[in-house]
Amino acid sequence: MPEAVETMDGWYCLHDLRKIDWAKWKKASEEERRQAVDEIKTMLREWEEVSEARDGSHAFYSLMGQKADIILMILRPTMKELEEIELRFNKSKFAEFTTPSYSYVSVVELSKYMSKPQDNPEDNPGVRARLKPKLPEWDHICFYPMDKRREGNDNWYMLPMDERRQLMYEHSLTGRKYAGEIKQIITGSMGFDDWEWSVTLFAKDVLQLKKIVYEMRFDVVSARYGEFGPFYVGNLLKTDDIPAYLAV
Numbered sequence: 411m412p413e414a415v416e417t418m419d420g421w422y423c424l425h426d427l428r429k430i431d432w433a434k435w436k437k438a439s440e441e442e443r444r445q446a447v448d449e450i451k452t453m454l455r456e457w458e459e460v461s462e463a464r465d466g467s468h469a470f471y472s473l474m475g476q477k478a479d480i481i482l483m484i485l486r487p488t489m490k491e492l493e494e495i496e497l498r499f500n501k502s503k504f505a506e507f508t509t510p511s512y513s514y515v516s517v518v519e520l521s522k523y524m525s526k527p528q529d530n531p532e533d534n535p536g537v538r539a540r541l542k543p544k545l546p547e548w549d550h551i552c553f554y555p556m557d558k559r560r561e562g563n564d565n566w567y568m569l570p571m572d573e574r575r576q577l578m579y580e581h582s583l584t585g586r587k588y589a590g591e592i593k594q595i596i597t598g599s600m601g602f603d604d605w606e607w608s609v610t611l612f613a614k615d616v617l618q619l620k621k622i623v624y625e626m627r628f629d630v631v632s633a634r635y636g637e638f639g640p641f642y643v644g645n646l647l648k649t650d651d652i653p654a655y656l657a658v
């Protein structure tokens with residue numbers, strides 16, 4: 411039986427994607443709109459304080475295309491805290507003008523493919539920091555869920571550990587070419603959501619998102635074993651820019 415790789419798990423993660431009901435938003439009174447904007451700005455400011463205290467992190471972006479208008483990605487030490495945030499957002503004035511379009515529940519995950527058997531990577535402060543990452547405020551985000559294929563001869567879960575390790579090593583070499591251009595957060599979601607992992611990429615230059623995903627398509631681990639869900643791409647929505655984004 412192939413051996414399962416051990417994972418290290420960090421902060422819990424919720425991706426919450428919503429559409430804005432622009433027709434309803436336009437019909438709302440100026441007072442209602444002001445209240446909704448103030449409330450969302452207050453929430454974000456409070457989350458910025460949580461982030462500064464290193465008790466969590468979040469990202470807020472507007473999305474391109476018609477699948478959704480906004481994405482909130484939030485990281486917290488417990489699932490309970492994620493629930494409180496989701497509930498608070500749902501009960502806010504602003505939520506009255508949104509409809510849910512997609513959500514994803516997972517936990518920041520690093521696997522031990524690259525670590526030596528005698529080492530405990532969690533002793534390494536760099537590894538611990540990656541399990542509780544501060545999400546970068548880079549201009550662009552790309553989010554998608556993915557699986558490893560289990561089909562006939564292309565079954566990731568039937569490969570021996572050494573083969574999987576080698577394929578992950580090759581994957582890491584492609585990834586490293588994008589150091590400084592792309593920051594990736596991989597979260598595991600087996601038992602939590604419909605796909606096995608979520609991939610969230612941050613980029614300063616939006617084109618680098620296309621380039622890394624394209625180049626990785628040729629890594630055997632993606633070419634042969636990768637299956638992908640919907641892709642979402644968007645632009646940073648800074649708290650101070652929210653009134654302009656929502657102005658009608």
Ligand code: VOV
Nearest residue numbers: 520521578582585586588592594596607609623626627632
């Ligand atoms: C910025 C680039 C980048 C870099 C440097 C990088 C490196 C690494 C390393 C070293 C490791 C293994 C150890 C660990 O840290 O877990 C991983 C792990 C993983 N990756 Fe990755 N990845 C990147 C980027 C990156 C991308 C763009 C994708 C999507 C693939 C695509 O085709 O669309 C991805 C996927 C994953 C997944 C799903 C896993 C977990 C697989 C599993 O079976 O456990 N990843 N990844």
